[in-house]
Each structure stands twice: as C-alpha cells, then as structure tokens.
Amino acid sequence: MADFSQLSDEELLRRTPRDAAAFDAFYVRHERLVLGYLRKRTASADVAIDLAAETFVAALASVKRYRASEGPAVAWLLGIARHKLLRSVERGRVQERARRKLGAPRLELIDERLERVDQLGNRSVDDLLAQLRPREAEAIRARVIEELTYPELAERMRCSTLVARKHVSRGLLTLRTIMEHDDV
Template sequence: MAFSDEQLLAGGPQAFGDFYARHERAVFRYFYRRVRDAEVAADLTAECFAAALLAAHRFRGREGSPAVAWLFGIARNVLRRSAEQRRVESRARAKLGMPPLVLEDETLAALDRIHAGRLLDDALTYLPADQAEAVRARIVDEREYEDIARELRASEAVVRKRVSRGLSALRRHVEDRA
C-alpha cells in the first residue's frame, strides 16, 4: 500500500525517508534550475530536507494544499535565506548533527549530465514529434544529416529544416520563459 505524502510526514523519521526518496529529484531540479551548479543544488537540497524533517511534526495539511507544496515552500525559503547570506544555509543540518555534504567530482559531473538530459527532454516536449526527433538525432546524438534522413526516410533538406525549426522554437520558448 502506498502512503500519501501527508501520512509519510506524520510517520516519523523512517517514513520521512520515503518522503525524501519520493521528492528528492524534484527538489534538486528546482534548485539546479535556479543556481546552475550541481554542488550548490545538492547542498540546498540537503538543507531543505533537513529543515523539512525538523518541521514535519508541525505539518498540518490543509485542503487544497498538499505536502509537496509545503516542501517547496521550505525550498523557496532555503533558497531566499541562502541568497541573502550569499552562502548555502546549513542551520537545519547543524541542528540534526549532519556532517557537511561532500560530493566527488564524478558525482557532480553525473548530476550535471542527468539534469542536462532532463532539461533537454523537457524542452523537446514543446516541439512537434518530427522536429523533436530530428533535433535529438542531430544535436544530442550528433549524427550526420545524411544518416538521419535515411532513417526518417526524408531528404536531407527536410531534416535540416526540421532541426532549424525545432531549434528556433526552443530558442523562443527559452526566451519567453526568461
């Protein structure tokens, strides 16, 4: 039986581990999108969940306000306080006696690659399927136009146009969000 987020928050530290596992990636992505640094995002994520663990006993779910909204409220506060201090806040982790987070270079590189891949996947969902397929093949997989055209049973000119239109649409989408 799957427990709700609200039940996990009320279930003590062991259940909180399940809550953490359920939302850690989303919280990391939230921070990474804002700071563009895997190590800082990991520190912010650790601080956010430490603060959530400390406050879990005070969580009172309200109708229409799920636990994940409460968690992202904590994330916003951690980010704001860290920006004000110009360093990653560590108050909650210190209260819990957590040691500083140390990530190896390989781990940081992997986090950057994973996040970059997810960002691209998210971005490609805004494109028509034919453009997304052409952009992925050319830009991500770094395949030659001739090879892509053969696979898609289209001319190279058509593939070039799909890639061009797809990249233009992605550029507009990013500019609109900025």
C-alpha cells in the first residue's frame, strides 16, 4: 500500500477516483475531526457516528466535484457534515410532528421501557402474558412480538380494528400495572 502521509488533502481527493486507498487515507486523517464536530452538536455518540458515516459516504460520492480552488478540502468535508446534521435535525422535526400527530410515544420513552423489560430478570414474556386475559395476551403477542398491523390483528382476531386496538391498549395497561407492582 502506498504511503499517503505526505500528500495534501486536495491531492488525496484528486487521486481518489483512480485509487481508493487515497480516500482511505483522507478518511483516517479526518475521521476524528468530523466525529468531534458532530458529537458536539448531537444528542448521542451513536447519532454522531451515523452522521459521520453519512458524511464520508457523501464525500466519496461527490469527490469528482470537489475543486481545490473553492477552498480547503477540510472545509468542504465539514460543509458536508453540517449539511448531514441539518438534514438529520429536519428529519427529526418531521418525525416528531408525525409522532405527535399519531399520538405515539417518544423514542426515549420506548428506550426506557425496553430497559425496564431487560431488568425483569427471570420473568419471561410468556409469564407476563399468562397474567392477562386471553384476548389481550393474544393481541399483544400478535401486535408487539409478531409486529402485525392493526388491520392484520383485527382480521386474525375476527374483530374490528378499534376492538383490536382496545385489546392491545388494555393488555399494555395491565402489564404496566403488573410491572409497577413488581417494582414496589
């Protein structure tokens, strides 16, 4: 493998279409910078890592359009990172509006609930579902575990979509009560 350490960023980008190793060197040189830039501006390291990956993929895809005369390569790269960050923020706003419109819980709440499930220890899902009415247990198993849509669930249960939703809702409420009682 060639030694690219003495080459400028601009030269690495110029060579990239002919030699993928040149982009690898560019990536290694600037990965920490891009991750740091994104980490300071995002809520989590996972989001920063995802956005950094998107940034480098976009940079590689558009490397032929990069012009050194328009500015330093690192400025170009951080511009891509900024664009990816802004798009992510906008996607988050759109998802939040949709979530509120649908009345769905925030992802953080779902994560908290998943953590509580992890903390149940030896209690299996079957043990918990056994404490529910049979129709509610059936509805939760089909909706949550098998991930059926409400219309599919209603068809399976031979009831209306509204009734299927009620079975899931009541079952989840009962499970929450059971889990809260166990926490005491």
